[in-house]
Amino acid sequence: MAKDEKKDENPETGSTIMKVVETIAISPEDAREIVRQYAAQAREKHPDADDEKIKKLVADKIIKRYSKLAATSGGVTSLAGVIPGVGTAISMVGGGLADVSLSMKFQIDMTMCLAMALKDKLANEDAKHMSFIIALCGALEKAGAVEGAKIASKAGVKMVEQYLKGATLTFIKELFKTVGITFTKAATVKAIPFGVGVVIGSSAGYAMTQYVGKSARNFFLLDDGLN
DSSP: OOHHHHHHHHHHHHHHHHHHHHHSSOOOHHHHHHHHHHHHHHHHHOOOHHHHHHHHHHHHHHHHHHHHHHTTGGGGGGGTSSSHHHHHEEEEEHHHHHHHHHHHHHHHHHHHHHHHOOOSSOOOOHHHHHHHHHHHHHHHHHTOOOOOOOOSSSSHHHHHHHHHSSSSSHHHHHHHHHHHHHHHHHHHGGGOOOTTTHHHHHHHHHHHHHHHHHHHHHHHHHHHHOO
16 A cells, blocks of 8 residues: 555544634634625525525525635635635645645535525524534545445434534534545645646536535535425
8 A cells, every 4th residue: 555545544644633613614704794794695686585585596506606616715825815714725735635624614614604594593502503413424525435325315314403402513523524535545646747637626526516505505405305
């Protein structure tokens, strides 16, 4: 086994990424403000739309925004002065894991905003934990690293509700370990010379974030239907 592969399989990788993402992830308050602004824009553009239509328009805009941001993560070191948290991630773990951490930040931030848009009565702490779980499970699904019920299913809704009532932090730590290792392995393609790796990484980041966003949106809509 190659030296780099051994490093990728280090179980501490996920824990390191978790610490970074927890530090730089969006706050529930900031997520609510983003949603408020998007909702105001949607109402101005679609004055006759009902509340449900506005929520769906806002959700679509959130997914589009964060998917585009994720497509830039292949060149993370050039974004330090543009996106809040990038400089912090680089200083904590360096450029390589900062790129992985930023991908996770975008997906968790996006899921947090979707939670505020579609389940605006959630308590901040519940929204935070739910966003971490849904984003991480969605990423693992897309990466093919887990089998079983999809997060946007009745079984997935029940699983999230179960872990929100139980040892949430322990479960999130376990998910981060898996996602950290999976993402670190996937990030090795970005080492291809001449910028090709950045293109591959950008495309993969966009697709991953789109998947996570749509899964999260469907989860919240399904959750409303079950309650």
